[in-house]
Amino acid sequence: MKHSQLINIAHRLGYTSISDRGLCKGFTAMWTQAVCCGDLNTFNRRLGILQTYADMPDDLLKRINQVRDMIKQGVQINNNLEALVEIPALFDNITFYLKPYVAKEALGGKFLGQHHEMEVSQYIQSKKLEDLGGLDLAFRTTDQYTRAELTSYLKNISDKLKDRTDVAINFGANSHSVAVRVLGNDEFQLIDTNHLDKMGRKYTSEELAKELNSSFINDSWQDWFTEPEPLVLSTSIFTNQNNPLDLEELRATSSITHVVTDKSNFSLLRTAAQTNDVAVIKRIDFQHSNLNLDLALGEALSTAAAIDSVDAAKYLLTIPGMNVNKPQHPISAIFNAILNKNFDLAKDISQHPSFDPNNTFALGNVLHCLANVQNSTPETLLFAQDFFQNYPNVDINKKNSMGNTPLYEACVTGNIELAKLLIENGAKIDELNANNHSALHGAALSGNSDLIELLLNEGLDCNQANSSNETPLHFACLSGKKDAVEKLLAHSASCNIRSERGFTPLDLACLNDHHELIPSLLGRTKLTRKEIEPDSPLARLIPCCNKNVQNDFLKKALNTYIDDRKSGPEYLNFLNLGIHRDQKVAAARALLASLDGAELDLKSHQEALTNGVLSSLYALYRDQKMSPAMAPTSADNLPEIDLQIPLSSKGNSIRICISEIPQDDLGREPIDQSSINETSQTSLPLKSKTN
Numbered sequence: 001m002k003h004s005q006l007i008n009i010a011h012r013l014g015y016t017s018i019s020d021r022g023l024c025k026g027f028t029a030m031w032t033q034a035v036c037c038g039d040l041n042t043f044n045r046r047l048g049i050l051q052t053y054a055d056m057p058d059d060l061l062k063r064i065n066q067v068r069d070m071i072k073q074g075v076q077i078n079n080n081l082e083a084l085v086e087i088p089a090l091f092d093n094i095t096f097y098l099k100p101y102v103a104k105e106a107l108g109g110k111f112l113g114q115h116h117e118m119e120v121s122q123y124i125q126s127k128k129l130e131d132l133g134g135l136d137l138a139f140r141t142t143d144q145y146t147r148a149e150l151t152s153y154l155k156n157i158s159d160k161l162k163d164r165t166d167v168a169i170n171f172g173a174n175s176h177s178v179a180v181r182v183l184g185n186d187e188f189q190l191i192d193t194n195h196l197d198k199m200g201r202k203y204t205s206e207e208l209a210k211e212l213n214s215s216f217i218n219d220s221w222q223d224w225f226t227e228p229e230p231l232v233l234s235t236s237i238f239t240n241q242n243n244p245l246d247l248e249e250l251r252a253t254s255s256i257t258h259v260v261t262d263k264s265n266f267s268l269l270r271t272a273a274q275t276n277d278v279a280v281i282k283r284i285d286f287q288h289s290n291l292n293l294d295l296a297l298g299e300a301l302s303t304a305a306a307i308d309s310v311d312a313a314k315y316l317l318t319i320p321g322m323n324v325n326k327p328q329h330p331i332s333a334i335f336n337a338i339l340n341k342n343f344d345l346a347k348d349i350s351q352h353p354s355f356d357p358n359n360t361f362a363l364g365n366v367l368h369c370l371a372n373v374q375n376s377t378p379e380t381l382l383f384a385q386d387f388f389q390n391y392p393n394v395d396i397n398k399k400n401s402m403g404n405t406p407l408y409e410a411c412v413t414g415n416i417e418l419a420k421l422l423i424e425n426g427a428k429i430d431e432l433n434a435n436n437h438s439a440l441h442g443a444a445l446s447g448n449s450d451l452i453e454l455l456l457n458e459g460l461d462c463n464q465a466n467s468s469n470e471t472p473l474h475f476a477c478l479s480g481k482k483d484a485v486e487k488l489l490a491h492s493a494s495c496n497i498r499s500e501r502g503f504t505p506l507d508l509a510c511l512n513d514h515h516e517l518i519p520s521l522l523g524r525t526k527l528t529r530k531e532i533e534p535d536s537p538l539a540r541l542i543p544c545c546n547k548n549v550q551n552d553f554l555k556k557a558l559n560t561y562i563d564d565r566k567s568g569p570e571y572l573n574f575l576n577l578g579i580h581r582d583q584k585v586a587a588a589r590a591l592l593a594s595l596d597g598a599e600l601d602l603k604s605h606q607e608a609l610t611n612g613v614l615s616s617l618y619a620l621y622r623d624q625k626m627s628p629a630m631a632p633t634s635a636d637n638l639p640e641i642d643l644q645i646p647l648s649s650k651g652n653s654i655r656i657c658i659s660e661i662p663q664d665d666l667g668r669e670p671i672d673q674s675s676i677n678e679t680s681q682t683s684l685p686l687k688s689k690t691n
Contacts, residue, residue, distance in 0.1 A: 001047075001196045005054040012057035013064075015091045017099065024193045025114045025172075026094030028179035031191050032168040033121065035181055036136075036240045037129035045083040046090055047196075064088065093124040113307035114177075115275050117170075117236065133241030138167070140237070141251050142272045142280045144230040144260040147209055154205040156250055157237075158186045166243055172234040173216040175264045180208070190215075217263060232262040234275055256284045259291050267291070273300040273316065276309035286319055298326030298333065305336035305345060313337075313345055317352055324352045325359040335361060338369045343383045350387065357391035364400030364409070371409035371418055381417050388425050396427050403434030411442030416451040419443075429458050436466040444472035444488065447481025452488065462493040468500045477505040477521070480514040485521070495524035510537035515544040522552055529564040532557040534616035542620070551595065551624060557617055558592040572612075583608045591621060 003023065010018040018026070034043035053060035067085045070077060077085070100112040100120050112119055121135040129135060145153060161167050161182040169180040179191040188203045192215050203211060212218075218231045239245055261267040269291065272280040281300075286293060297319060304313035313333070316322060324333055334355070337346035349355060350366075358365055363372060366387060373380050387394070397405050404412075407427040410419040419439075423429060432438055440460040443451040452472075456462060465471050473493040476484040485505075489495075495505055506525045509517040518541060531538050542553050562585055570581045587608035594600050602609065609618040 001051045001054050003194050003196070006050065006193065006196075009050060009053065009057045009060060010091055010094075012061055013088055013091055015095055018091070018095060023094070023098070025177045026097040027193050028170055028177050028191055029097040029117060029121075030090060030093055031179050032117075032170060032238050033125060033129055033135065035168040035179075036166055036238055037126060037132055038166055039126060039128050042083065042126075045080065046087060049080075049084050049087060060087070096120060096124055113274070115172075115234075115236070115307075117238070129240060132243075136239050136241040136244055138237045138239050138245035139247035139250060140235065140275065140277065142232070142234045142268065142275055142277045143252055144232050144256075144268050145209075146227060146230050147213065150209040150212065150231060150233070151206045153250070154188070154208055155186060158182050158188070158205060160245075160247060160250065161237075162187075164239070164243075164245070167237060167239045167245065170234075170236040170238070171212060171216075172236075173212075173232055174218065174262050176216055178212070178215055230260045232260050232266065232268050232271055234271060234277075251279065253283065257288050257290070259284060259289055259296075267296060267300075269296055270300045270303050273304040273309055273312045274307065276304070276312045278311050278315050281312060281315055286321065293321040294323050295326050297322045298324060301333040301349075302327065302331060302336055305333040305340070305342070305349070306331075308340060308342055308345075310342070310345055314348065317348060322352065323354045324349050325354060325356050328359070328361050331361050331363075332359060334359075334366060335363065335369045338366070338373060338383075341373060341377065341379065343379050346383060347386070350390070357387070357394045358398065360398070360400070362401050364404065364406065365395065365398050367394065367396060367398070367406035367422070368400055368404070368409050371406050371413060371415060373415075374413070376413070376415050376418065380415075381421065384418060384421055388421070396422060396425055397431060399433070403432075404437075405431050405433070405439075407431070408433055408437065408439050408442045411439045411448075411451060411455070412445055414443070414446030414448035414451060416448055416454065419451060419454065423458070429455065429460065432466075435468070438464055438466075438472070440464070440472045441466060441470075441475050444475035444484055445479055447476065447479040447484045449481070449483035449487040452476075452484055456487075456491050462488050462491045463497065465497060469497065470499045471497050471505070473497075473505040474499060474503070474508055477509040477514065477517060478512060480509070480512060480517065482516055482520065485509075485517055489520060489524070495521050496526050507531070507537065510541050513541065515541040518542070518545050518553075519549050522549065522556065527556055527560045529560060529613075532560050532617070533613055539616065547624060550620060554617060554620055554624070555592060555595055558588050558595070561613060561617070562588045562592075579608050579611055584612075584614065587614060588617075591618065595621070595624075 006023060006027070007018065010016075010023070031043055034040050049060075053063075064085055064087060067077060067081050070081075071085065097114065097117070097120055100114070100116060118135060118137050121129075125134055143153075157169065161169075162185050164182070167181065169182075171178050171180060176194075178193075181189050183189055183202060186204050188205075188208045189199065190201070190203060190208065190211060191199060194215065198211075212233070213228060213231055216231060216233070218228055235250075237245070237247060256268070259268050262271070266274070269281065269284060272278075284291075286297075291297075297316060301313055301316045301322065301324060303309070304316060317324070326332060334346050334349040337343070337349060350357070360368075363369055367384070370380060370384050370387075397407075399405055400409075405427065407419060407422045407429065408431070410422060429439060438460055440452065440455045440462065443455055462473065463471050471493065473485065473488045473495065474497075476488055493505075498504055503511075504521075504525055506518070506521040509515075509521060518538070527538075530536060533539060538553075542550055545553075565581055565584050565588070568581060571578055583605075587602075587605035590600050590602055590605050591609065591614075594602060608614060
């Protein structure tokens, strides 16, 4: 079976987050669990099913659904059908191993990486593995090996494990993972998702050393003439907790001066930091090594901080020559620690002699970073308070690459407590960013009405427009937060300021399907002819509002139509065909009078009322007349209803565009930080077509 076929099946079953780069770790981790609990038969049965449907993913999905229906009907199924219906669960677990950080909250709020197999396995282990005490990490190390050294190392592993069938070995290098088990004396099986056709083959230590160099792309045609570079390889050996192992004899202790860098640009030092392998870091003779310490140590520390390899990070901080401000790109260590809410580590880094409180990266300085912590906790504020105490000269009004100050960033994320702290410590409240967004624009975008109140009380103008002539009310309507909109309206925010693209706040609310904002905005907004046309965003959402709002819209729309049509040509085509302007205006006035309670016969206006824009307004009017009275209903008389959550309208929602921190070298997903929101630097995103 081919790697691409597994990917195709995963995608057809809905696991689109599984990519070509990521399948290997999750697949080998699930195979490892099966080995450690003696349940390879179940794993192989599932793999056999996948192989059967390798070129028929649609048929596999259909068959799975058929078996599910059988189970619902109480039909007894055999082991093969049970394995079939468990295929999605297999991919669930593969995905969990691939991206454990996605389930950060479920994992106790801790940021976990792919090397946190022990923590992840607790949530997805089989009953058999659980009965054996769970997964046990018997040994882990990172080292660099020549072909001969790797052969010797593998032979030692074979000698130690030749009598154990419940042990699995994971090797990782160059952003790839494979699994191995010892079958006997100097005899191995290799599981490589790139070469599943080789699962049935047996390898000696020498053959496996050669195959691993090939699997990890550490060989080339030049190997015919020269010895390849040593392979930077991580080893993790697992068993179950009922049968522990002592494998410390496998750990190398010799000093390292020549530090190798792999093809993914990860040095042995950085790989050890990633896997929290302090023992390997201690083996490196930094004084006599080939490393550029000013950069290499900072990269390793940043890597450790990114995935909470705390032991490695704390040891790295003790090494002479450490510069905690490096690398600036993509991100230095303290920013990773803060974004992961590891404030103990962030404090240790900030107290290092080399630390520069005004060091920056794309996001800004430490204060920008604190403002961007998602779901801020009391620890975030406490760290900020201590930081101001320790570094009173920090540039509190520093602008990042988008011209945003820390205060603006705090407002965008709605962090009112941090915003207060920044103001108390001298933040300029009236500072604008590169696109003339004020802090009030940021607060309106967050939708935090208390923060909006704070800034208004500090004297900010709720009608101040940015470079695209958008006010805070435009931003609040984009966010869809009614409390924020009401707060701005209570302070005389104008509903009739149009952006460069001609949009009022009401337009933005409608473009983003926030029909709940229409009652607050409609009465204050002067409508144009374009906004009352049947295919306008406002007209499209009006039926979602209550009858009173629909009635208000009809009156405003008819008045708008009358004013527009009176000033227009007699006919709307050059042939002077159709209905005359005066007939249209008379029909609109009659309809308006009827809405105001006049007893009029509209039959004489039927031709005009059923033509053009008036036809849609007349249709809404007829719906009004056919509906029950518009008087408010007492809460005591409300009928019982079956509440259901409505599905969102596909294709109508306008999402705030996010530009993200570039994917780092750990293969993590980019951190989604609101401070890099494009609304912080450009005009509001809108639908491409507004009718």
